[in-house]
Amino acid sequence: MKGSVISVLVVLAVLDRLAGGLEHRSYDYTKYHTMDEIGFKSTTPKKAVWMDCGIHAREWIAPAFCQHFVKEILGSYKTDSNVNMLFKNLDFYITPVLNMDGYIYSWRDKTTRLWRKSRSPGTGNCTCFGTDLNRNFYANWGMVGISRDCCSDIYNGPTALSEPEAKAVTDFLGAHQNEVLCYLTIHSYGQLILIPYGHPNISAPNYEELMEVGLAAAKAIKAVHGTSYKVGTAPDILYANSGTSRDFARLIGIPYSFTFELRDKGNYGFILPEDQIQPACEEAYQGAMSIVNYVHDKNFKSAATTATL
Amino acid sequence: MASTGDLEPTHYPARRAAQVALHYLNTHHGSPFRVFGLQQVHKASAEDVAAGGRKYKLDFSVTDWGSGSAGPALRCSADVLFPRTERHSAPEVQLHCEALHQINSTAQEEDAFYQKYISPDSTVSARDIPDSFGNMSEEMQPFWRLARVAASFIMLRESSENTEFNMAKVASVTQQESSEEQLMLEFVVLLHDFPSQEIVQWKLLASWSPDRGVRVLQTEWQPRCPHATKPPN
Numbered sequence: 001m002k003g004s005v006i007s008v009l010v011v012l013a014v015l016d017r018l019a020g021g022l023e024h025r026s027y028d029y030t031k032y033h034t035m036d037e038i039g040f041k042s043t044t045p046k047k048a049v050w051m052d053c054g055i056h057a058r059e060w061i062a063p064a065f066c067q068h069f070v071k072e073i074l075g076s077y078k079t080d081s082n083v084n085m086l087f088k089n090l091d092f093y094i095t096p097v098l099n100m101d102g103y104i105y106s107w108r109d110k111t112t113r114l115w116r117k118s119r120s121p122g123t124g125n126c127t128c129f130g131t132d133l134n135r136n137f138y139a140n141w142g143m144v145g146i147s148r149d150c151c152s153d154i155y156n157g158p159t160a161l162s163e164p165e166a167k168a169v170t171d172f173l174g175a176h177q178n179e180v181l182c183y184l185t186i187h188s189y190g191q192l193i194l195i196p197y198g199h200p201n202i203s204a205p206n207y208e209e210l211m212e213v214g215l216a217a218a219k220a221i222k223a224v225h226g227t228s229y230k231v232g233t234a235p236d237i238l239y240a241n242s243g244t245s246r247d248f249a250r251l252i253g254i255p256y257s258f259t260f261e262l263r264d265k266g267n268y269g270f271i272l273p274e275d276q277i278q279p280a281c282e283e284a285y286q287g288a289m290s291i292v293n294y295v296h297d298k299n300f301k302s303a304a305t306t307a308t309l
Numbered sequence: 310m311a312s313t314g315d316l317e318p319t320h321y322p323a324r325r326a327a328q329v330a331l332h333y334l335n336t337h338h339g340s341p342f343r344v345f346g347l348q349q350v351h352k353a354s355a356e357d358v359a360a361g362g363r364k365y366k367l368d369f370s371v372t373d374w375g376s377g378s379a380g381p382a383l384r385c386s387a388d389v390l391f392p393r394t395e396r397h398s399a400p401e402v403q404l405h406c407e408a409l410h411q412i413n414s415t416a417q418e419e420d421a422f423y424q425k426y427i428s429p430d431s432t433v434s435a436r437d438i439p440d441s442f443g444n445m446s447e448e449m450q451p452f453w454r455l456a457r458v459a460a461s462f463i464m465l466r467e468s469s470e471n472t473e474f475n476m477a478k479v480a481s482v483t484q485q486e487s488s489e490e491q492l493m494l495e496f497v498v499l500l501h502d503f504p505s506q507e508i509v510q511w512k513l514l515a516s517w518s519p520d521r522g523v524r525v526l527q528t529e530w531q532p533r534c535p536h537a538t539k540p541p542n
Contacts, residue, residue: 110437110441113441116506132506145504147505152507153505153507153508154505154506236319236321237320237321237324238503239503266346267346268443269475270501271439271441271442271443271477271478273439273445274442274443276443
């Protein structure tokens with residue numbers, strides 16, 4: 001597992017080196033291409049689970065959750081037979097802070113805490129910064145739930161994939177299309193599990209199954225601390241949108257694609273108090289694992305897979 | 310994409326209408342020690358009305374955020390009318406909640422709070438409640454709740470079927486000179502709207518006393534960026 005522990009450190013080291021504080025530095029987002037995975041080496045082909053956190057800068061509980069998730073799986077794979085089995089058959093690709101520029105900016109001072117978008121400078125006549133990364137993907141781009149006003153918090157960018165962050169994820173998922181079974185993207189707030197698609201007139205072919213899996217995850221979440229999560233498509237339970245990473249993942253054929261909107265429901269919103277971080281992460285972990293286990297069991301009928309540490 | 314008749318309680322149209330009813334409830338029954346939040350919508354329906362507009366009928370439960378998940382849920386019913394006018398006008402709400410007067414009284418805390426801050430020497434002033442890490446001192450909590458209640462007046466007024474407001478944070482609170490035995494507080498609040506994901510800033514002047522409750526005397530939209538000049542509606 002040495003390789004896997006190092007892989008986490010690689011991701012964190014990359015983030016650390018790039019946290020120079022200068023905006024829209026030409027971060028080498030191709031590092032995502034060479035991202036290491038968390039899992040056991042195997043002689044048989046493995047499948048993968050992708051999880052990203054922090055597409056939106058102000059949703060601080062999301063990067064906290066990714067770190068919690070990584071800590072949990074790395075801390076339990078030796079003793080927890082379930083996690084051990086997952087590591088045999090699955091690789092986990094996890095990006096704790098997808099929107100690095102935005103996240104760093106949201107830490108700058110109290111006036112920047114509620115920033116959402118990327119920090120790319122406006123193009124053309126635009127004097128505002130940033131594109132909503134979760135409207136910038138090539139998935140019904142520009143069709144609904146966006147704004148063409150570049151100062152808007154749901155500005156979808158001058159063009160699809162104008163943002164290097166969105167392009168990096170797109171390229172990675174494209175290159176690993178046949179491996180990735182499950183795409184999880186973590187946001188806040190709302191206590192929701194959203195399934196594709198964001199466009200009200202389009203249904204995923206496995207909508208029923210996605211609803212079932214989502215509802216099972218919500219049940220697993222509730223069992224931890226009693227927190228209620230609602231499940232449905234974005235146009236049903238939140239609002240219509242387009243150009244989202246979740247939709248892109250489903251569109252290229254990744255069958256299980258979910259958005260998590262973590263705590264709370266609007267009391268503190270984005271600025272979740274410290275004493276809620278741990279419980280929010282604990283419950284979301286069970287929700288995520290519920291989905292991962294379902295996806296795993298569906299694809300790996302027997303546990304007998306050749307694997308080496 | 311509006312449907313008439315029964316609405317799915319977990320879907321957003323019912324929830325947005327219920328949130329409007331919540332804002333109304335808080336303007337009438339909110340206090341430094343009481344803010345209500347939506348627990349669940351049980352049933353909902355909507356119909357277009359003859360005068361132009363859409364009326365929602367809701368059956369839902371609320372909880373007092375102060376008591377957390379331990380607190381009892383109150384059952385409420387409401388009619389929420391969203392007018393359809395050229396220029397935006399505020400929704401109209403009729404609301405009834407069971408057992409409102411039976412919930413634990415906060416009269417003692419309210420009186421103590423009032424006595425402490427009505428004194429002429431009191432000049433409370435604070436910024437960023439909560440701070441970026443969600444921290445809020447115990448002393449500031451009643452002021453946060455007051456801001457949330459006062460902000461409900463604005464959120465209620467600004468709501469439509471295409472908005473869903475929550476208060477993101479209190480940018481500042483500055484106590485003004487008391488008037489007519491009312492605590493006078495100037496707040497700058499940041500509101501979050503879900504569909505647009507925008508953060509909208511408002512300055513407001515509110516009064517409060519245990520007897521009269523919260524009143525909002527002045528509101529003023531604040532531009533976020535120096536070059537922005539027009540308010541959202």
